Amino acid sequence: MSNKTNDIYRTVWRWHFYAGLIVIPFLISLAVTGGLYLFKDEIGQWVNADIVRVEAQTSPTVSPQQQLSAALSAHSGEAFRYVPPASPVHAAEVDITTESGRQAVFVDPYSGDVTGTLPYRGSFMWVVRYLHSLNYFGETASLIIEIVAGWTILLVLTGLYLWWPRGRRGGVMSVRGKPGKRVFWRDLHAVTGVFVGGFILFLAITGMPWSTVWGSKVNELANGHNFGYPDGVRVNVPMSDARLAENAETAWSLEQAQLPTSADSTSPSIGLDRAVATFDSLGLAPGYAVSLPSGPDGVYTGSIYPDDLSRQRVVHLDQYSGEPLLDMRYADYGPLGRGLEWGINVHMGQQYGLANQLILALACAGIVLLCVSSGVMWWKRRPAGRMGVPPEPSDPRRLRGVLALLAIGGVIFPLVGASMIVMAVVDGLVRRRGMQRAPA
Template structure:
């Protein structure tokens, strides 16, 4: 029985093209649902500040007053009077019209208490959301990283990123002109529906492919396997956090990510310094905040309060401009600066990843950065939808509709080499590639043999 005209035409394509087309199809099949989810949640999170201010403005903002703000200790006392517990963090107002924030730990969990810094009025309470700011944005962030779905799902981030890289590389190859009416930078006019969707998919991809590739690579630090391993190796090689800072100070075995309410990727595994009890009274929060301000840390910082006799006062800030990020630890008894480091103190790997993360989140270059990343998220959704439409229109009934395999994969050594390299660089992606190869070679070949 002869093949349908469309499939027969496809078999006339060069073997290398057919192989790459097949891998592009499989990559899309595997990651399109995740790509749509990541694009939607990523696009929402890019608007974090705007959404938080719109829906939680009554908690976050106050009317600026001519008088001085209350002392931090008074603000904390007012927060505890309204919501009893133990204070764990204090966020000084970042501007004249910003509320102060006190995180209170109790048997019910952690809550953020928002206080008017001029008169001490409690404005409201929300569940602690850390860097995300509000519970809604925390939920969006957890879904975006797949952390919301558990340990295994969080590791899928690396697999999705690896296959997204394969999608971009193979997609660019398929777009290249090779004596046919393809490789155009515009959507052609025509009467058939499929060429329109194909052009929409290809043109959107060619204009945004490099940005999507950048998003895939810079999203990997959040992966539970690849990100953790790269962090460990970079720090062991002295290319991550500044190890020399701990030569002359006492440190605990607790990493910063377990002791602080917010921490950047590079410093997650760095050890927390320890205070040295001297018998003298501990510093007050007023003294600690005054010291941080005197050291010139960027407004908007968070103060983690000592939770034990060996604990320290820690200030951390991660503004849009990556060069201004900073972490300071103070001995809670003497007020001595135990650690004070920022972006300039990180190793080359740490700086590269922190810069990439900042751009990924639409922060480093202000509004332009935010809009470019938002456009990339919309492009991912558009390409995913157009890919689904194309597949639905071309698939034979009762079939997956994958591009037909070539007689011998020996003709596609270059493709296999590229895919193998990605697998070695991203091990979990490599494992998924082996599964895809096994499916392609064993299941589909066996099915073909049975039908012969």
């Protein structure tokens, strides 16, 4: 290996080490919680089976309004969402704002009896989801996730460079040695990385839409100008300042979409029963949710985001006339919105059924193995009492080309770029300290 090639290799290895130092603890957490969340429906139905499941009956169900009234009788407050049973063995859900906070109340649709209550978005799988996104730890934590995603991309790309055979055969697609030897862990790390690296890149990139800085800007671009259709082309009704995401779980690219307003507040509201009947007649897929009008100008919103993207749909009804004000389907999204939603759906293990879940679950297990093997490999390699940072290039000018490539990524992901500048400063201090310690 020439001096130039050796210097480039050392530089890439050094930045691969820094990237791993930053992201490995987060990668393990993301892999474990993400692997669990892939099976959110199955786990949620099992953990809360006594609350969310009922025995199917041949008798007719009580009306949606009766189900809502039963929930309000058990928990006084203001209902803001109703979810009809997704199947004959599912309970209906009524979400209520009470003095003690929001509650999800489940009602047997056949008897109208309350089967149980959970904190709204407080079930076990919502806890897993919030741990995955670090939502429990505030806005700053969301910034950290964005930085981690960017460094993860760097980790994979530098890892691929380090793995590249360059005429070698051992440790490329096979593992040499035994667990007591460092070469075993080095090969295990390299081979595992080859198999899961593509999945890590995919998950990091498709997870970026949830990030604070980059994600919010792309959200504005994807959502743009209220669904991306100018007034008069698709709808010609007044729009409110309320956003779709405020009262309903919605597609990521539609979170900032404005809600239309109901036109005539002098007529009586159509009520929940007629709203549900209208949504059923319009053919919304089972499992849809109904967001209730938030005031005299509010609308009934039916929304469904099933595993099959083609069945995603949002319908707004005038609460007085019952007429659809807007009917938006996945096919109506712009190209950017469709692409982002596809990536998110696959990221969550929804788009391709059980195969999607199992493949990503294996990838998550591979990510944990990758992180563990890197830790063991580093521990066996590091000098006693030192961090074991990979050696610096003999000619520091070799860093410039690598840093230029890093700068490009930093422009695309600004938060990541800022963190890279900090790490470059830290690396400079580490190299200076090393030169001061070096014998004359």
